[in-house]
Structure formats: structure tokens, C-alpha cells
Amino acid sequence: MTGPVPARRTSPRVVLVHTATFRQARQFIPYAIPALAAIGLGGGRWTVVGLVVAITLISLATAALSWWRFSYLDGPGAVVVTRGLVSRSVRTVPNDRIRGVEVEAPPLHRLLGLVRLRIDAAAGGSGGAGKDEEVLIDGVPRAEGDRLRTAVLSSRGRVPAPEDPEAPAPEEAEEEFARFDNRWLLYAPLVGGYVAVPLAAVGALSRVVDEVPDGVLPDVDGPTIDSPAGALAVVGVALVLLALGAVIGAAIVNWRFRLVRRGGSLVAVRGLLTRRHTELEIDRIRGVAVADGAGMRLVGAARVNGLVTGLGDAQRRGQLLPLGPRAEAERLSRRLVDDPGPLVRHPAAARRRRIARAVTGGLLVTAAGAVLTATAGWWPLLVAGVVLTVLGVPLGLGRYASLGHATGPRSFAVRVGWLVREQAVLERRAVVGWQVKQSWFQRRGGLASVVACVGAGRGGYIALDMAADEVARFAVAASEPWAEQLVPLTPPAVQRDDRRRPPSPWSVLPHGGRCGWTLDDQGTRAQRRTAELSAGRPSPPRCR
Amino acid sequence: MTTAPSPVREPAWSLPRSAIGLWLTESLISAAITAAVVIALLIWVPSDLGGPMAFLRWAVPFVAALEALVSIFVRPWFKHRVYRWEITAAAIYTRTGWLSQTWTLVPVSRIQTVDVTRGLLQQVFGLATVAVFTASSQGTVRIWHLEHGMAQRVADDLAARAEQTRDQAT
Numbered sequence: 001m002t003g004p005v006p007a008r009r010t011s012p013r014v015v016l017v018h019t020a021t022f023r024q025a026r027q028f029i030p031y032a033i034p035a036l037a038a039i040g041l042g043g044g045r046w047t048v049v050g051l052v053v054a055i056t057l058i059s060l061a062t063a064a065l066s067w068w069r070f071s072y073l074d075g076p077g078a079v080v081v082t083r084g085l086v087s088r089s090v091r092t093v094p095n096d097r098i099r100g101v102e103v104e105a106p107p108l109h110r111l112l113g114l115v116r117l118r119i120d121a122a123a124g125g126s127g128g129a130g131k132d133e134e135v136l137i138d139g140v141p142r143a144e145g146d147r148l149r150t151a152v153l154s155s156r157g158r159v160p161a162p163e164d165p166e167a168p169a170p171e172e173a174e175e176e177f178a179r180f181d182n183r184w185l186l187y188a189p190l191v192g193g194y195v196a197v198p199l200a201a202v203g204a205l206s207r208v209v210d211e212v213p214d215g216v217l218p219d220v221d222g223p224t225i226d227s228p229a230g231a232l233a234v235v236g237v238a239l240v241l242l243a244l245g246a247v248i249g250a251a252i253v254n255w256r257f258r259l260v261r262r263g264g265s266l267v268a269v270r271g272l273l274t275r276r277h278t279e280l281e282i283d284r285i286r287g288v289a290v291a292d293g294a295g296m297r298l299v300g301a302a303r304v305n306g307l308v309t310g311l312g313d314a315q316r317r318g319q320l321l322p323l324g325p326r327a328e329a330e331r332l333s334r335r336l337v338d339d340p341g342p343l344v345r346h347p348a349a350a351r352r353r354r355i356a357r358a359v360t361g362g363l364l365v366t367a368a369g370a371v372l373t374a375t376a377g378w379w380p381l382l383v384a385g386v387v388l389t390v391l392g393v394p395l396g397l398g399r400y401a402s403l404g405h406a407t408g409p410r411s412f413a414v415r416v417g418w419l420v421r422e423q424a425v426l427e428r429r430a431v432v433g434w435q436v437k438q439s440w441f442q443r444r445g446g447l448a449s450v451v452a453c454v455g456a457g458r459g460g461y462i463a464l465d466m467a468a469d470e471v472a473r474f475a476v477a478a479s480e481p482w483a484e485q486l487v488p489l490t491p492p493a494v495q496r497d498d499r500r501r502p503p504s505p506w507s508v509l510p511h512g513g514r515c516g517w518t519l520d521d522q523g524t525r526a527q528r529r530t531a532e533l534s535a536g537r538p539s540p541p542r543c544r
Numbered sequence: 545m546t547t548a549p550s551p552v553r554e555p556a557w558s559l560p561r562s563a564i565g566l567w568l569t570e571s572l573i574s575a576a577i578t579a580a581v582v583i584a585l586l587i588w589v590p591s592d593l594g595g596p597m598a599f600l601r602w603a604v605p606f607v608a609a610l611e612a613l614v615s616i617f618v619r620p621w622f623k624h625r626v627y628r629w630e631i632t633a634a635a636i637y638t639r640t641g642w643l644s645q646t647w648t649l650v651p652v653s654r655i656q657t658v659d660v661t662r663g664l665l666q667q668v669f670g671l672a673t674v675a676v677f678t679a680s681s682q683g684t685v686r687i688w689h690l691e692h693g694m695a696q697r698v699a700d701d702l703a704a705r706a707e708q709t710r711d712q713a714t
Contacts, residue, residue, distance in 0.1 A: 433650035433683035440643045448551040455679025468551035482634040482651035486552040
């Protein structure tokens with residue numbers, strides 16, 4: 001605290017890691033490929049060896065350079081990171097803008113006893129938190145990583161005033177919120193995200209194979225499949241491999257997942273190869289999203305994401321339960337946010353609308369098919385259209401069954417989706433705005449959709465096709481008093497009462513010398529009500 | 545417009561009449577562009593291509609003409625009836641859209657930034673848009689096409705009040 005603290009460096013061992021992973025050299029690949037193409041691979045084995053040596057040397061040099069040029073400093077008020085090979089960049093992140101620190105240890109780092117810190121800083125402005133709002137300190141020894149994490153997090157703007165006596169104790173009492181059971185890995189083949197892992201791997205492999213010049217690959221004839229039984233067997237084996245890949249993928253990411261509360265933070269630790277250590281401030285958790293896709297519902301599985309304000313890369317970092325039984329997910333969700341009670345179903349008009357929308361695509365295909373059948377005698381499209389239309393009905397019913405909303409004393413919930421069903425449970429204070437949408441069809445059906453805008457998670461959570469006359473009540477019950485603005489002036493008595501034209505904006509908004517908020521008694525009833533409600537707020541600004 | 549009651553209250557203030565002129569101009573410009581594309585299609589795409597071409601040759605101009613008629617003779621006035629806004633002691637409240645309508649309510653205490661923007665056409669008509677941003681990517685309110693002086697006043701007022709009442713619970 002006293003005197004200038006010398007800037008710290010990362011461990012030199014990180015040069016090894018970066019050399020091996022081509023971390024810095026990777027950016028030269030776009031230039032290297034045309035260069036390689038120009039030189040050609042004609043020289044045989046020695047050229048290849050030479051190339052490998054050259055690339056490794058380049059990688060070593062760049063890694064060493066960037067290690068040499070990188071330094072960081074966790075001062076009392078801010079973290080300062082200096083880096084840059086040619087042009088120096090100095091990044092200062094004030095401590096009170098730091099929203100979280102993630103410590104991760106990829107396999108090579110673990111071998112050398114190093115960790116990587118990601119310091120997540122609040123993106124200013126409109127919530128489009130970009131990845132560039134992240135400071136990476138790569139390759140500090142594990143102990144230094146832990147020290148830095150605690151130092152940065154504990155010196156953050158809001159001082160834990162009331163609990164200060166206990167706060168200095170480095171190891172606070174831990175409370176376990178969730179622990180991964182390896183049996184839950186069996187759910188993985190039913191989760192889209194994990195099934196995508198082996199598929200992506202196959203995709204990447206085939207791309208690599210495509211890149212390799214033809215002459216290098218051994219000329220293997222693919223096995224030929226003639227019989228339907230053979231084809232079936234191939235499909236079966238592929239499915240088994242896919243499921244296995246999903247389980248392995250889930251295991252790599254979620255191995256020994258644990259969620260614990262430590263002081264005012266939730267700490268999630270996970271990963272088989274790369275150990276990740278994510279810390280979320282409980283104060284910033286505004287709600288949770290419990291997601292269960294169609295496949296997961298079959299086996300009663302679910303996942304829980306925390307909706308945290310100002311969290312970059314929230315999909316990954318906000319995960320509080322990556323995969324688990326529904327009961328566990330609900331228990332965790334109730335522990336973090338008050339349960340708003342059972343969901344209220346949406347009106348029958350919502351069911352009609354869901355079905356109509358699910359069937360529309362099929363009907364269009366059917367119509368096109370009918371035209372084709374009549375003009376060209378080509379019927380398969382007609383059949384496909386009819387099948388799609390028929391399938392649309394259960395899809396619409398399923399989507400309708402998902403719809404629901406609930407309001408409790410301190411929280412509310414909305415649920416939507418069929419293939420990926422998601423129930424968001426949010427605190428009332430989370431809402432930073434309401435958006436009510438009504439299309440022409442919704443207006444005819446007496447429906448409206450309401451989006452609760454929140455500064456966390458996806459930014460907005462929709463209650464689809466709610467009864468139109470319930471909208472205002474829901475909004476008022478699910479947020480703070482300002483939402484009263486939405487309540488329609490009850491017809492017809494009040495409307496006759498307030499027959500006078502509403503005041504023009506020119507007369508209400510502050511102007512010139514008469515600065516500040518003026519609400520003359522011409523104000524509509526709703527305005528007066530708000531004025532009363534907000535009486536407790538600080539008085540409006542006045543001009544000097 | 546319709547008999548069904550609106551789900552939420554109607555904001556108090558309508559936009560200046562010059563907004564109609566702006567929308568009309570926008571419609572005219574887009575109709576002109578569409579017409580140019582359609583004419584190009586009719587001239588350069590041979591009519592004997594077969595397939596759905598014969599059908600498209602009359603369907604595309606028909607749809608384009610219909611769209612142009614509605615957007616020029618109906619939509620600007622319709623929009624002027626739908627677009628409304630209001631600033632109260634606690635919140636900003638707008639309604640936008642035409643066939644599909646959107647009401648947006650954002651409390652002053654959750655405002656993060658306020659912008660005034662003036663597009664090229666808006667400058668011709670002396671109009672400006674006030675954009676109010678919150679912590680939510682979906683919770684942005686835009687008050688379209690206010691008179692420029694009004695927009696500036698709204699923005700100043702909101703920014704000053706947001707500074708006073710901002711609370712930390714984004």
C-alpha cells in the first residue's frame with residue numbers, strides 16, 4: 001500500500017506452455033499458409049523437419065517476447081496490465097469495475113503448476129458486454145493466482161463492512177450448494193450441447209483431412225455397404241459412438257463439478273483436463289434459468305444457469321448446475337431465488353395461436369405441394385406437407401404446455417419453449433424495463449407478450465401469449481412500483497373524469513429557467529399516482 | 545383502431561405532424577427503390593425461363609405495388625396514431641409499431657445513458673430520436689421523431705434525473 005509496488009511478471013515457465021501451444025505464433029498462420037504454398041513441400045523429409053524446427057523456434061521467440069513484454073500490477077485501486085510486442089498497451093481496470101475473476105488451469109499449465117486468470121470487467125454502457133472487456137493474466141504460479149484473485153476481489157469497491165471482523169480470515173466457511181454425481185453424465189446424450197461436441201470433433205477432423213494434400217493420405221477405400229442390415233448396424237454404431245462422445249465431452253467439462261458458497265460469492269469448480277474456478281458474487285445474482293430440453297424432460301434432467309448482472313460470457317460462466325436431476329435443479333433454484341409458486345397457464349387463445357403457428361409452415365408446404373401435384377403430377381411434396389402439418393399439432397400443444405408465468409412476493413417466473421424449455425425465475429428488482437408486444441393476431445385473440453428486460457442473462461425474458469388484460473397486473477406484481485404506469489385507466493368512469501386533454505410535453509418537461517420536474521395538476525391520474533409513489537425518491541434536479 | 549381494449553395504458557403524447565412527412569418520404573424512397581428493382585427484373589430476366597417465372601412476372605410487381613400503396617397512403621397516418629410517448633416522474637413510456645405494436649416502459653432510476661441522434665432525413669424534417677439505454681440489451685427505449693428542441697430537452701431532463709435517482713440494482 002505504501003510506496004510504488006514493482007510490477008509483477010508472469011512465471012517464465014509460461015513460455016514453455018506458449019511455445020508448445022503456439023499461442024502467439026498462431027496469429028502468423030494466415031501468412032504462413034501462402035508462404036508455405038509458395039515454397040512447396042517438394043523437398044521431402046528434410047524440408048518438413050526444417051519447417052517444424054523453424055516454426056517451433058518462431059513460436060519460442062514470440063512466446064518469450066510476449067512474456068518479456070507482459071507485466072501486471074494489482075494496486076490498491078486498480079489492476080494495471082502492460083503488454084504488447086511492438087506497440088505498448090497499458091490497460092487499467094479499476095477494482096470497482098471488476099465483476100468476477102475466473103481461474104483456469106489447462107492441462108499444460110497444470111503440469112507446470114501454473115494457472116490463468118481471467119478478470120472480467122464491467123462493460124460500460126448498454127450491456128453488450130464484449131469479450132474485450134476481459135483482462136487475461138496467463139501463467140502465474142497457482143499460489144500467486146489465488147493471492148491475486150483474493151486481492152482483486154476483496155479490494156473491490158463495496159467493502160464488506162458489517163462482516164469485516166471475519167472477513168480477513170482467508171478460508172471462510174464453505175457451504176456446498178451442489179456436487180456433481182458422475183451418474184448424471186448419463187444424461188449427456190440427451191442434451192443438444194453435449195451431442196454437438198462429438199459432431200464438432202468429427203467436423204473438425206474431416207476439415208483437417210480435407211486440408212491435407214492428396215498424396216499424403218493413404219488411399220483407403222471406404223467400406224461398401226450393400227445390405228439394409230449393414231446400414232442399420234452402421235447407424236446404430238454411429239449413435240452409440242455419438243452418445244459415448246457426448247458423455248465423454250460432458251465428463252471433460254464437468255468433471256468433479258462443485259458449487260460452494262464462500263462468503264458473499266458462489267464458487268464453481270469443474271473440469272477434467274482444464275480445471276476452471278469461477279466466482280460469482282451472490283449480490284449480483286438476479287435470478288436463475290432452469291433449462292430442460294425435450295430430451296432432458298424424458299429422463300427428468302435439467303440444468304441451472306445463474307442470471308448475473310454484468311457477466312461476460314454468461315452462458316458458460318453462469319452455469320450453476322451443468323447437468324443434473326430436475327429435483328436437484330429445483331432445489332438449487334429455490335435456494336438462490338424465492339419460489340414464486342406454481343405457474344399460471346395461459347388462456348386457450350394462446351393454445352390456438354401456438355398450434356396455428358406450428359401448423360403454418362406445414363400448410364404452406366402442403367399448398368405448394370397441391371399446386372405441384374395439380375400442375376406437374378409430382379406428389380411427394382404434398383405428402384411431406386401433410387405430414388408436417390399433422391406433426392405441427394403436437395408441437396403446438398407441446399409449446400403451449402410450456403407456457404406459464406407466476407408472481408410471488410419477491411420474485412416471478414416465466415417459462416417458454418419446447419425443444420429447449422427454459423424457466424426463468426427472477427427477482428422483482430431485476431427488472432429494468434417492460435416491453436409489451438401485441439401483433440394483429442394477438443390483438444384479435446386478446447393476447448399479448450410481455451418481455452421483462454433485465455440486465456442479466458439474455459437481457460430479456462418473455463411471457464408469451466398472456467391474456468391481454470392480465471399484462472398490467474403481472475407487470476406490477478413482478479417489478480417495482482414504477483410499473484403502475486402500465487395499468488390502463490379503468491374505463492369508462494375515469495376516462496370521462498379525465499376528459500381534459502393530457503398536458504402537452506412542452507408544458508410538463510423542464511424548460512429554460514424553469515428547470516426541474518413540474519407536474520401540474522393537469523396531470524393524468526396515472527401521473528399523479530406515480531408522483532405519489534415516487535415521493536420517497538430524491539427530489540428532481542433544479543437549475544442553479 | 546380495434547375494439548379490443550389495449551393491454552396496457554396508452555402513453556399520453558403523440559408525435560409532431562412532421563413525423564408523417566418523414567414516414568411518407570421514407571415510404572416514397574423505398575417504393576422507388578423497389579420499383580427500380582422490379583423494373584430491372586422485368587427487363588433483364590427473360591420471360592421464357594420456364595418454371596415459376598411466368599407466375600413471378602406478374603406476382604412480384606403486384607405485391608410490390610400493393611406494398612407501395614399501403615406504405616404511402618395508409619401507413620404514415622396509421623403510424624402517427626400508434627406512435628405515442630410519455631415521460632412521467634418515474635418512467636419513460638412509449639408505444640411503437642403499426643400492425644404489431646410494442647409498448648416499452650423503462651423507469652428513470654434504471655437509465656444508464658441517453659442519446660439523441662438525428663438521421664439525414666430527420667434533419668430535413670427537424671426531428672430527432674431519443675434513445676434511452678439500460679443495463680439490459682433488450683430494455684432500450686427509443687422515442688422516435690421528436691422535434692429537435694424537444695428531444696434535446698427530454699434527453700437533458702432524463703440524464704439529469706437518472707444521475708439523481710440511479711440505484712445500483714441494475
